[in-house]
Amino acid sequence: MIWLSVSLFSHKNQWNKLLSRAVVPFVSKNAYLNGFTIEFNYLSGENIRLSLLTDEENAPGLAKLADKYFNNYFLNAGLPEHELKLPVNGIFMPFPSNTIQFGLYPPKKITADKLDNYSPSLHFSQIMLYALKDDVIDDEIILTFVFYLRMGLIKMINSAYPNFVNDLKNRAIPLDTVSGKTAESKVNTLKFEEVKETLIEITRDIFEVARTTYLPGWFKQWMAICKENMSDELTASSVYVKMLSLIDTHLALSTKMDSMLTYFIDRILLYEEL
């Protein structure tokens, strides 16, 4: 089998349409397809990496099909063109938006016995499709999405390793040591005050049994993935790091967003009763 390397270039605020109106129909009924993953990416312009798993003999046919299908979508979707402003912050200009490109990351051949290694990515991609197809995707949406994912992960790990939340609390940086000390922490503090109530509500929905009905539909699937990836051989920390890496691989969080999320979670863990 082989993972085909496909990149769909489109402005981020059009990604939800691209996912719901093009990616979902394409992956839903495709006889050549054995699986797919999606990853957000910002190299050479805003794009979604759509990796398509197929048998080697079907690779040329599926690649041609994807080429034709997505070119047709971009041609008829009426997505706005974005004027390229030069110079850009790079040696080369980005790819034009509303185009499909191939091989920008290496295609990868795998044997059937290695397919299990890709299971978390395959499942996580499904969750992304469900969770992010309806609203215009921006940093705010991604931030909220990842907050749900990280808090869910913490809950799941803590149910198997009951000291995990306490360990995280001990590792969290107390407010008085960071708040307002750097430009980054000032931004994080201001943002936290802005979204604090929402984050506390989400946290309660996740941690309080009576409120779990308020959780979005995809959340259960995420908890199932977290559970599947825990085993007796792994420590709580290694599961946490592994799953954070899965989230990061698929959502390409910037350092700034990652730092903000860590700050939010530290605040919630240290100052809210879970």
Next chain:
Amino acid sequence: MKSYKISVCVACMNRLHQLRQTLPQNIKDNEGYDDLEFIVLNYNSQDDMEQWIKENMSEHILNGRLKYYKTTEPESWSPSHAKNIAYKLATGEIICGKAADNFTGKNFAHYVNELFNKNSDIVLTPIDFHRSKQDYQPANDVLGEVCVKKNDFLKIEGFDERMDRYGFEDYDLINRLEMIEVKRLLIEDFTYLQYISHNNNERYALPTDDLRAIYINYHSPSTSEAIFLYKDSRFEKGVLVDNFTKDAANCVYAYTPREYHFEYSLNEPGWETGTWINENDYIKFSPGSGKELIFIKQQKGGQTILIDADNSSIFYSITNNELIDSILTFKHFIYTRSIMEANLNSKNAVVNKGVFGKATVYKNFQPQPITV
């Protein structure tokens, strides 16, 4: 099993802070191998290297395990020249080149001896130039490590001394050894590829002092034309290519790996050079060959742009420091890499025309000069 005499060679300029961590450890880690010497070449190091060796390594010099050489001639780091001197000074049948920041790992000499006993026509390296192993990715910090028979090294006349700056001299050496039927064997045990991590500033200095400006004309997502203007009125112009994004609209690349060894390259015929003159509202370029070119200067969004006479090309002035560093790094590596590629394409196994690793050195603090 034969016990080869092995020489571990370290050429060093201004890296005492690393050498003081690696050298004592490396000597200790290989105590169990008798036929072993460490050659340390002080390549006109301006730190306290000599003093440190004298104060801390005398025991090893006295027992013959360490041979310390110093040359006072070089003004800047030239890796090919430095390593050629050190390797020529080695008396072992097998030379193992290490950088000041490299650890040998425990019983490295035994490991090397064992592999050369299995097959003596080999060169040990972490450079998988032919991409023979999937997911084999040693750190860049250790790519200079090499173990080669001294005879083979001398046959190809060592590192190509035209490569007078950091980068690709090791790739080139191994490629040329392959041309004389020496087999590339990858160092697969990462125990022997440990190192002290450090930043690129210590590896190479980017030449910003003589640079006046850089302009870029963005052609496509995989090609851009760059002009470097130097303070002494020289210019260089060339088309930079990103091989990993080339022809990305072709769906064949969805399932066919790209065949390029390196991400970036310079389009033929390479750098076009000449002189430039700055006038009030234009810049005149006089290439070494071909027609003069006039570019009109304009201000756009607070930035200087150059537009050629028929309005077909726009070059943007690059002022972002990070981007300037990226372009200069690209240029730095293209220089040494193009020499490697030329040797490879012309199947040029032997370089340096008989003259390599020439220097006057002083052994173990003695005043008598030795000509290498």
